Amino acid sequence: MTSSLTIRAATIADIDTLVALYADDALGQTRDGRPGTDDAYRAAFDAIDGDPNHILAVGELEGRVVATLLLSFLPGLSRGGSWRAQIEAMRVASDHRGGGLGRAMLDWSIEQARARGCALVQLTSDRQRPDAHRFYERAGFTPSHYGFKLSL
Template sequence: MTDPKLSIRSARQNDLAALIALYGDDDIGVTREAMEPDDAYQTAFDTIQSDPNHVLVVGELDAKIVATLLLSFLPGLSRHGAWRAQIEAMRVSSDLRGQGIGQAMLDWSIAEARKRGCALVQLTSDRRRADAHRFYEQAGFAPTHFGYKLSLETP
């Protein structure tokens, strides 16, 4: 499939379990996710939904959630006060990868960033996700920066 009939819409409360399942749908995610909705997921969902600078969306095929991403809009002073769009937690169901769904989600995100007047779209990807890196580079993203993270979670 190269032209998925993907419907992209804002996430709803009753999508939470499907979102968590997508986050855990690979070797990396399965080690980080609780796999069932709990208070922490609910609080995060509510916080995202209440902030107009965050848009949590799902992609549906045949009324089934098969993809998701969080698109955040970040103001800044650099680049002459430019806004950035940050794509986070983009996931496509593992059995549907390589069929154009991820590209449709990226295209939607880029269009939304343009509508909001953003100067650039950025994202991060775990170093272990080589297939994702190839995908993002084929989509026109360039690995121009190093990313650093400091975990504040206790083991």
């Protein structure tokens, strides 16, 4: 199935599908897909799309968007002034999980990071997503840090 996966930059026409992917689990249902947020999603898309240090990627199978992630490239002074890649909001449609699509998206992201000269790839995952944690560890990621957030 992954051999027919096409990974491309998202377009404005993908927004509704992406929001549906974000809301495609119990945790996402509480945060995404709420009415009245269309303008906010469009503004966020425009900001991402207009910045060369961000790629909002989608994975397509047979013309259907079934996966997404946001890949950001971050400069830093630590690690000798190296860049790092940050993966956020990675989702695979519930009816396609377990088929290798997530791994293909992750591998694509790692290759993009290498091509940009990044020293590391990092990501965060909500503590309420133990299946995702196992997936990332199988892919070679280590839970090396605590993450902290402050909702505003």
